[in-house]
Amino acid sequence: MKRIMELSADYSRQTICAVATAFGAAGIAVVRVSGADAIRVVDSLFRGKHPLCEVPTHTAHYGTISTPASDGSGQNVLDEVVCTVFRAPHSFTGEDTVEISCHGSLFVQQELVRLLIDAGARMADKGEFTKRAFLNGRIDLAQAEAVADLIAASSAAEKDVALSQLRGGVSGKIAELREQLLTFTSLLELELDFADHEELEFADRSQLTALLNSAAQTISSLIATFQAGNAIKQGVQVAIVGAPNAGKSTLLNALLGDERAIVSDIRGTTRDTIEDTMIIGGVPVRLTDTAGIQSTEDIIEQKGIERSRQAIRKAHIVIELLDSTDPQPVLSADDLNPRQVLLRVLNKVDLQSSNLSIFQSSDLIRISAKLGDIQPLLSRLESEVSRLTAHTDSVLISNARHYEALCRAQTALERVNEGLQAALSGELLALDLHDALDALGEITGEVSSQEVLNTIFERFCIGK
Numbered sequence: 001m002k003r004i005m006e007l008s009a010d011y012s013r014q015t016i017c018a019v020a021t022a023f024g025a026a027g028i029a030v031v032r033v034s035g036a037d038a039i040r041v042v043d044s045l046f047r048g049k050h051p052l053c054e055v056p057t058h059t060a061h062y063g064t065i066s067t068p069a070s071d072g073s074g075q076n077v078l079d080e081v082v083c084t085v086f087r088a089p090h091s092f093t094g095e096d097t098v099e100i101s102c103h104g105s106l107f108v109q110q111e112l113v114r115l116l117i118d119a120g121a122r123m124a125d126k127g128e129f130t131k132r133a134f135l136n137g138r139i140d141l142a143q144a145e146a147v148a149d150l151i152a153a154s155s156a157a158e159k160d161v162a163l164s165q166l167r168g169g170v171s172g173k174i175a176e177l178r179e180q181l182l183t184f185t186s187l188l189e190l191e192l193d194f195a196d197h198e199e200l201e202f203a204d205r206s207q208l209t210a211l212l213n214s215a216a217q218t219i220s221s222l223i224a225t226f227q228a229g230n231a232i233k234q235g236v237q238v239a240i241v242g243a244p245n246a247g248k249s250t251l252l253n254a255l256l257g258d259e260r261a262i263v264s265d266i267r268g269t270t271r272d273t274i275e276d277t278m279i280i281g282g283v284p285v286r287l288t289d290t291a292g293i294q295s296t297e298d299i300i301e302q303k304g305i306e307r308s309r310q311a312i313r314k315a316h317i318v319i320e321l322l323d324s325t326d327p328q329p330v331l332s333a334d335d336l337n338p339r340q341v342l343l344r345v346l347n348k349v350d351l352q353s354s355n356l357s358i359f360q361s362s363d364l365i366r367i368s369a370k371l372g373d374i375q376p377l378l379s380r381l382e383s384e385v386s387r388l389t390a391h392t393d394s395v396l397i398s399n400a401r402h403y404e405a406l407c408r409a410q411t412a413l414e415r416v417n418e419g420l421q422a423a424l425s426g427e428l429l430a431l432d433l434h435d436a437l438d439a440l441g442e443i444t445g446e447v448s449s450q451e452v453l454n455t456i457f458e459r460f461c462i463g464k
């Protein structure tokens with residue numbers, strides 16, 4: 001682990017460029033150039049009213065991107081563009097940056113990048129603009145991760161969580177926690193300074209315990225938000241399981257309003273899991289249709305059923321579908337853990353015969369997937385999704401890396417607490433305290449390693 005200042009010092013300061021808009025032809029495309037030489041590099045290609053090196057920051061300039069014609073007969077114009085200039089440190093990366101808006105032809109985009117590279121820039125790595133923003137202290141690591149989450153957001157709730165993290169929600173909470181722990185440390189150090197005078201007790205134990213409890217409380221309430229945060233970010237996982245022919249694929253199609261999966265009256269039609277996403281109450285819900293569960297000698301079917309079991313294990317909500325004409329439960333009590341929700345759904349109620357008294361029980365949800373009569377199930381899904389993602393805290397932990405670091409901080413604080421009870425020396429308490437502070441520092445990137453940074457920025461696209 002290295003302090004981030006050292007990492008910044010290692011970091012190459014070359015000027016980078018990349019197309020920042022999505023790959024493909026479009027109305028316009030934006031090519032970003034950032035680094036100490038960004039303005040000079042673009043100026044070598046730009047012909048406008050003024051050279052960009054003379055214009056004020058945060059201004060946009062119309063002109064052309066041109067290169068000298070090879071036969072010396074004037075200029076070859078590649079495109080008409082608008083260049084927006086941001087001068088350091090007032091740019092996203094904290095460096096001089098030029099954003100070139102060109103016409104969105106793939107040829108123009110690629111040719112522009114090639115000319116920029118010829119003029120001295122190099123192609124940006126994945127997420128390198130955001131990495132530079134982090135290394136230049138414009139944003140912290142939790143905020144940099146929020147940029148990736150925001151780009152990937154596919155629902156309103158996911159966007160809200162990412163935006164709040166980008167705007168410093170998580171970072172603010174971590175700063176608050178670190179402050180509490182630093183107060184604790186300084187009280188402890190005061191004691192260490194006067195270790196020769198055991199009779200002096202600056203940091204009275206009850207005050208230390210109260211401070212520690214308060215920090216531990218903040219950490220555990222943040223940890224508790226992870227279930228909701230993670231469900232919002234990754235989507236609520238719903239597995240549709242049941243015996244062959246129960247109507248699982250018909251139900252998937254009815255929920256999606258699309259003929260996503262093949263339906264037939266042949267048992268074992270679905271052999272592999274089929275996934276798709278719908279939005280319920282602003283939250284992405286990842287539906288998995290599975291192969292019908294039954295005992296079988298067929299090797300391929302067995303593999304399919306193993307995948308059905310995997311889908312059950314990772315689901316927040318399991319829909320066990322029963323065919324009302326031949327109800328065959330497939331789940332036993334120990335298939336689910338206590339945190340998973342089981343919805344038992346009776347399908348094909350349009351065909352229901354009269355001898356179904358055992359299935360009149362009130363916890364059965366009755367639907368006809370084929371007729372699209374699924375409202376009772378949708379209502380239950382809505383309330384379960386809203387329960388799983390309910391939160392009262394303004395800050396949600398949605399990132400597994402943050403969750404893991406918070407758990408480590410919590411364990412370290414538990415050790416401090418035990419040490420306090422056992423009247424351990426301040427020196428020993430301080431060791432565990434530093435473990436907690438380091439774990440928290442990893443979230444915002446005060447403490448980090450090149451490896452961690454690479455893993456994080458690998459997830460980004462080029463140009464972000």
Ligand SMILES: Nc1nc2c(ncn2[C@@H]2O[C@H](COP(=O)(O)OP(=O)(O)OP(=O)(O)O)[C@@H](O)[C@H]2O)c(=O)[nH]1
Pocket residue numbers: 242243244245246247248249250251262263264265266267268269270271290291292293347348349350351367368369370371
């Ligand atoms: N009458 C009626 N038929 C249904 C209903 N839902 C599904 N079916 C029929 O039941 C048969 C099996 O449907 P599927 O959706 O393929 O069943 P499945 O559970 O996916 O089956 P496997 O993939 O083989 O495990 C098809 O003929 C469907 O048209 C329903 O609500 N009512």
Ligand SMILES: [Mg+2]
Pocket residue numbers: 248249250261262263269270289290
């Ligand atoms: Mg099927």
